[in-house]
Amino acid sequence: MExxxxxxxxxxxxxxxxxxxxxxxxxxxxxxxVPNFAHxxxxxxxxxxxxxxxxxxxxxxxVAMAAAAAVVALLSVLCERLVFHPLRHAPPIHDKxxxxxxxxxxxxVVQMHWGADFRRIPTPYxxxxxxxxxxxxxxxxxxxxxxxxxxxxxxLYLKKTMTxxxxxxxxxxxxxxxxxxxxxxxxxxxxxxxxxxxxAIAASLFAPxxxxxxxxxxxxxxKAFVIIILGGMGSIPGAIIGGLIIGFAEALGGFYISSTYxxxxxxxxxxxxxxxxxxxxxxxxxx
Amino acid sequence: xxxxxxxxxxxxxxxxxxxxxxxxxPGELVVLLGANxxxxxxxxxxxxxxxxxxxxxITIDGKDVTGRKPSALVAAGxxxxxxxxxxFPGMSVLKNLRLGGYVHxxxxxxxxxxxxxxxxxxxxxxxxxxxxxxxxxxxxxxMVAVGRALxxxxxxxxxxxxxxxxxxxxxxxxxxxxxxxxxEGTTILLAEQNAYAALKIAxxxxxxxxxxxxxxGDREEMLGNEAVRKAYIGA
Ligand SMILES: Nc1ncnc2c1ncn2[C@@H]1O[C@H](COP(=O)(O)OP(=O)(O)OP(=O)(O)O)[C@@H](O)[C@H]1O
Ligand SMILES: [Mg+2]
Numbered sequence: 203m204e205x206x207x208x209x210x211x212x213x214x215x216x217x218x219x220x221x222x223x224x225x226x227x228x229x230x231x232x233x234x235x236v237p238n239f240a241h242x243x244x245x246x247x248x249x250x251x252x253x254x255x256x257x258x259x260x261x262x263x264x265v266a267m268a269a270a271a272a273v274v275a276l277l278s279v280l281c282e283r284l285v286f287h288p289l290r291h292a293p294p295i296h297d298k299x300x301x302x303x304x305x306x307x308x309x310x311v312v313q314m315h316w317g318a319d320f321r322r323i324p325t326p327y328x329x330x331x332x333x334x335x336x337x338x339x340x341x342x343x344x345x346x347x348x349x350x351x352x353x354x355x356x357x358l359y360l361k362k363t364m365t366x367x368x369x370x371x372x373x374x375x376x377x378x379x380x381x382x383x384x385x386x387x388x389x390x391x392x393x394x395x396x397x398x399x400x401x402a403i404a405a406s407l408f409a410p411x412x413x414x415x416x417x418x419x420x421x422x423x424x425k426a427f428v429i430i431i432l433g434g435m436g437s438i439p440g441a442i443i444g445g446l447i448i449g450f451a452e453a454l455g456g457f458y459i460s461s462t463y464x465x466x467x468x469x470x471x472x473x474x475x476x477x478x479x480x481x482x483x484x485x486x487x488x489x
Numbered sequence: 490x491x492x493x494x495x496x497x498x499x500x501x502x503x504x505x506x507x508x509x510x511x512x513x514x515p516g517e518l519v520v521l522l523g524a525n526x527x528x529x530x531x532x533x534x535x536x537x538x539x540x541x542x543x544x545x546x547i548t549i550d551g552k553d554v555t556g557r558k559p560s561a562l563v564a565a566g567x568x569x570x571x572x573x574x575x576x577f578p579g580m581s582v583l584k585n586l587r588l589g590g591y592v593h594x595x596x597x598x599x600x601x602x603x604x605x606x607x608x609x610x611x612x613x614x615x616x617x618x619x620x621x622x623x624x625x626x627x628x629x630x631x632m633v634a635v636g637r638a639l640x641x642x643x644x645x646x647x648x649x650x651x652x653x654x655x656x657x658x659x660x661x662x663x664x665x666x667x668x669x670x671x672x673e674g675t676t677i678l679l680a681e682q683n684a685y686a687a688l689k690i691a692x693x694x695x696x697x698x699x700x701x702x703x704x705x706g707d708r709e710e711m712l713g714n715e716a717v718r719k720a721y722i723g724a
Pocket of ligand 2: 529530
């Protein structure tokens with residue numbers, strides 16, 4: 203039983219990270235219909251900025267996380283302005299190729315500066331809480347708490363503020379949004395900024411219990427795509443719940459089935475769910 | 490108020506509007522009559538800034554707005570209630586209406602006042618205000634669309650076939666509201682195929698065919714015009 207609860211905790215940790223990354227991906231998809239393959243690279247850059255600020259500059263963990271969020275938000279907006287915006291009238295394949303271009307570019311830049319070695323961010327909270335047989339590392343609790351707080355904040359922002367509503371409006375009816383005077387550029391920049399910040403925060407939360415290296419975004423990105431396909435492209439609750447499903451499946455599958463194959467589980471689940479419900483779990487779109 | 494001079498619009502190489510010159514004066518209710526595919530929606534979208542004109546000039550109160558973004562037109566007081574409504578279907582009626590007032594978002598008091606007026610004009614929307622707009626009936630959705638446009642506090646309200654697909658009784662209600670909005674001081678440009686009902690509440694009308702304006706006149710002239718009666722009223 204303790205083992206099981208321990209794995210649930212691990213699942214929640216993974217699920218909240220995946221959820222944050224998938225949220226950004228789904229928001230961008232919802233308004234631009236671009237599958238942003240560069241999103242994993244933004245996640246990776248977030249981890250490196252956090253690493254740089256904490257290890258090389260010696261800053262506090264939270265300051266480093268805020269810096270990562272700010273830098274990656276800016277970088278994400280630049281991608282939109284310099285790459286996706288000029289391609290807005292081009293066929294969709296151009297966006298996809300460009301996104302892969304950004305991905306390769308960012309990885310190359312990071313590798314040029316930091317090399318391909320694995321790096322570590324020191325765990326700022328090393329305490330381990332014990333509840334009976336359960337061990338609860340503080341960093342994991344921080345990840346779960348932080349991720350859910352952020353999702354809650356994003357939910358309130360999107361549902362309760364006029365600027366947040368413009369993002370949903372743009373996703374639900376683009377022309378309708380134009381006709382009430384919503385500016386497409388503003389919404390696109392805001393969405394990319396939010397997506398970038400979420401990815402960077404996810405990376406900064408996760409990095410202390412993981413490794414930092416140039417290709418670290420690949421698997422996360424693939425899983426985030428699995429999640430938003432599962433959850434329904436553009437669906438916000440779909441991204442959160444899909445993230446948790448994949449997180450739990452991976453933690454439990456990795457423990458009870460085979461840890462070697464834990465990264466395959468997400469994809470097996472994708473095939474299974476899509477063969478039962480081909481449109482994804484949440485098909486109503488952004489709500 | 491609104492003036493077009495020699496406006497052309499194209500879809501790729503297809504010229505959908507050809508030398509449109511027209512004007513709408515403050516306080517008027519002007520009807521744009523045209524059959525399917527005549528170019529009514531294209532004309533509205535060109536005025537609204539969703540499409541850029543290929544030639545010509547559009548002015549609002551003497552100010553050149555040719556080629557400006559839709560948000561600039563809304564800010565200038567030109568608001569379109571589009572064909573097919575283009576609501577935000579997953580959002581509540583209330584959020585749809587509030588988003589209609591997006592350009593006035595900093596003026597909360599004014600926005601609430603307009604909202605009250607809109608809900609008073611369409612009491613059914615008050616009842617349904619928390620329901621997703623997409624779950625309403627066609628007629629109710631049309632009211633949300635008109636209400637949303639009114640939330641932008643238009644000086645010129647452009648209505649693109651608001652009666653399309655509605656039951657006759659509902660059509661009558663919609664036209665009554667349109668007449669009321671005009672009587673309360675909003676200038677209106679109304680695109681319709683439902684010529685008789687539209688002309689009854691109009692001051693003037695234009696007829697558009699294949700992207701060109703072919704006829705114009707005041708209500709009596711149009712109602713009495715043999716060609717108009719034949720083509721659009723069927724009598
Ligand atoms: N997106 C588009 N691409 C290419 N051609 C278009 C497009 N939209 C409209 N057209 C063409 O432009 C012409 C004018 O269309 P428009 O929609 O403006 O007519 P309308 O008067 O609004 O018709 P309806 O009464 O059916 O709404 C038509 O010939 C139509 O086929
Ligand atoms: Mg039309």
